[in-house]
Amino acid sequence: LPPADVVAEVTASGLRGRGGAGFPAGIKWRTVADTPGSLKFVCCNADEGDSGTFADRMLMEGDPFTLIEGMTIAAYAVGATEGYVYIRSEYPDAIRTVREAIAVARDQGWLGEDVLGSGVRFDLFVRVGAGAYICGEETAMLESLEGKRGMVRAKPPIPAITGLFGRPTVVNNVLTLASVPAILAGGAAAYQALGVERSRGTQVFQLAGNIARGGIFETAFGMTVEKLINTYGGGTRSGRPVRAVQVGGPLGAYLPADGLDLPMEYEAFAAAGAMLGHGGVVVFDDTVDMASMARFAMEFCAEESCGKCTPCRVGAVRGVEVIDRIVAGQDPDGNLALLGDLCELMTEGSLCAMGGLTSMPVRSALLHFADDFSPRSPRSPSGPEGRRPR
Ligand SMILES: Cc1cc2nc3c(=O)[nH]c(=O)nc-3n(C[C@H](O)[C@H](O)[C@H](O)COP(=O)(O)O)c2cc1C
Ligand code: SF4
Structure with missing residues (x-):
């Protein structure tokens, strides 16, 4: 297929970015393809x-050639000649496996100056992160790839136009890129046939936390959270009732037990004030203390903030303090109102989704588990260990 047809096929498949934002991959690729430039990049976000x-780790360790193939197809489609896989340092096996696979691919002529004798030039390199959550945000990842501290860049300009070293760059998640060979092999229509609404194809959901059978489950979009947890995951590992489920990573909403009939699909989650993110599903039983989980969201943001903008850098620290005051019984009404204001400010005023989404777990905990924010005695510790089962 000519490059433009490859982009059209990926667009027609309905493939959306699996890294969290769900942006249509074909539109991103078209932007890079349409941007003039003698040097373009494809960067795989494996942070x-x-x-x-x-799921990214499982794929890189188990089937790295699918990722290499997906990146090569992306490079061909947009006219890129160099690619980088940005892998977190906590994944030593994945780093070694992908490096070995790249060496094999070079030896076989699947990468290099003349890919499979086609005249296409594309080579691939692994770069290792240094343990910062924010380096998964695409612009911070690009800074890190350039050898700088992982700080978020303001957008625009978008990476597709001004990306790595200022050049047009495709940034896609591992699973996004690894979906591409199957899409081109089976055709866009076959991929479109799976899934629901605007969430097409499959997602590799990851079951973790208090779950009897944790692991990855690849299934078409549309299965309910409840079915995923109970039918495939076998319920909680502790055998106690599920009380809360966090989908979409540390910035995702907490769903209550009576809200698990939600289909795994981008728009349904957004309508419920939640997000699918990268497909992580973390289960908690009825011993969880949701005020401490809300506090953890703020604490996590304070720890991982890149520090560039005030609502996130300062707001997260204030968030921890205000939740502590609420559970200590200090002016609960005033401090709950303050927490609501703070969440709004962080959502509206943060430069990137790190600060912008931290309010999502906090607000969902306040909405669905308001009782947990009631004052507790000074001797009863907060946190999962300190909570009495209901
Ligand atoms: C704080 C933060 C952390 C992120 N971490 C990751 C990550 O670890 N992996 C990832 O693929 N995307 C991550 N993203 C999303 C990326 O910014 C970006 O949307 C994604 O890499 C684009 O690829 P996709 O369209 O294939 O999803 C993160 C975003 C934010 C705001
Ligand atoms: S929201 Fe947080 S992580 Fe994002 S740019 Fe602002 S300070 Fe950095």
Whole structure:
């Protein structure tokens, strides 16, 4: 297929980015293809920092050639000659496996100056992150790839136009790129046939937390959270009732037990004030303390913030303090109102989704588990260990 037809096929398949934002891959590719430039890049985001996620790791360790093939197809489609796989340092086996696979691919002529004698030039390199959650945000990842501290860049310009070293760049998640060979082999229509609404194809859901059978489950979009957890995951490992489920990593909403009939699909989640993210599903039983989980969201943001903008850098620290005051019984009404204001400010005023989405788990905990924010005695510790089963 000519490059433009490859882009058209990926667009027609309905493939959306699996890294979290769900942006249509074909539109991103077309932007890079249409942007003039003698040097373009394809960067694979394998930072996989979300809690309870490990699908990228499984793919890189188990089937690295699918990723290499997907990146090569992307490069051909947009006219890129160099690619980088940005892998978190916590994944030593994945780093070694992908490096070995790249060496094999070069030896076989699947990468290099003349890919399979086609005249296409594309080579691939692994770069290792240094343990910062924010380096999974695409612009911070590009900074890190350039050898700089992982700080978020303001958008625009978007990476598709001004990306790595200022050049047009495709940034896609591992699973997005690894879906491409199957799409081109089976055709866009076959991929479109799977899934529901605007969530087409399959997603590799990852079951973690308090779950009897954790692991990855690849299925078409549309299965309910409840079915995924109970039918495939076998319920909680502790045998106690499910109380909350966090989908989409540390910035995802907490769903209550009576809200698990939600189909795994981007728009249904958005309508419920939640997000699918990278497909991580973390299960909690009825011993979980949701005020401490809300506090953890703020604490996580304070720890992982790149520090560039005030609502996130300062807001997250204030968020921890205000939740502590609420559970300590200090002016609960005033502090709950303050927490609501703070969440709004972080959502509206943060430069990137790190600060912007931290309010999602906090607000969902407040909405569905308001009782957990009631004052507790100074001797009863907060946190999962300190909570009495209901
Ligand atoms: C704080 C933060 C962390 C992120 N971490 C990751 C990550 O670990 N892996 C990933 O693929 N995308 C991550 N993303 C999303 C990327 O910014 C970007 O949307 C994605 O890599 C684009 O690829 P896709 O369209 O294939 O999903 C993160 C975003 C934010 C705001
Ligand atoms: S929201 Fe947080 S992580 Fe994002 S740019 Fe602002 S300070 Fe950095």
